[in-house]
Amino acid sequence: MKLEHIGIAVKSLGVSDELFAKLLGKESYKKESVEREGVVTSFYAAGESKIELLEASKEESPISKFIDKKGEGIHHLAFGVDNILQEVERLKKEGFEFISEEPKEGADNKLIVFLHPKCTNGVLVELCQEKQ
Ligand SMILES: C[C@@H](C(=O)O)C(=O)SCCNC(=O)CCNC(=O)[C@H](O)C(C)(C)COP(=O)(O)OP(=O)(O)OC[C@H]1O[C@@H](n2cnc3c(N)ncnc32)[C@H](O)[C@@H]1OP(=O)(O)O
Ligand SMILES: [Co+2]
DSSP: OEEEEEEEEOSOHHHHHHHHHHHHTSOOSEEEEEGGGTEEEEEEEETTEEEEEEEESSTTOHHHHHHHHHOSEEEEEEEEOSOHHHHHHHHHHTTOOBSOSSOEEOSTTEEEEEEOGGGTTTOOEEEEEEOO
16 A cells, blocks of 8 residues: 555645645645535645645535544545455455445545544544546
8 A cells, every 4th residue: 555645634725725835845736626525625746645635615524523623634644555445345354444335436536435543543544546
């Protein structure tokens, strides 16, 4: 598995896009709304991985809930895999628990699933596979 992106929960994409553009010395290469997840995302290239800024797009968004509880900050790690269904099966056998086992459409042309943070040392983990 490769670290594909790090998701960071932010209150305002406007404010944080300016901050991260300054920090990384380059503009976001893509902004995309993923309504099913209740997020608007903004992506930055960072070597072989990416930074995904996440702003809530509705009140019931996991991002609003996270920010209310913990404040802004690192929300999840996403690992890129070649075959997401195979990885789900492999990790289930290893005893990991998924929030939902059915891959769904994420941002950036990916299929995604999430493991529950309670089975991964409190870190929310996403698996993602490039859509064919
Ligand atoms: C666009 C896409 C992409 O890249 O393509 C994305 O990334 S979308 C990224 C946004 N989408 C998602 O995050 C979808 C997956 N996330 C979820 O389904 C949810 O956020 C859960 C992780 C199941 C948490 O939801 P729930 O309603 O249970 O919230 P809750 O506040 O009661 O949290 C239950 C427990 O999980 C912990 N918890 C919640 N969010 C967490 C996070 N991001 N990292 C680590 N721990 C987290 C809480 O502190 C709490 O722990 P205690 O019990 O110890 O207090
Ligand atoms: Co993500």
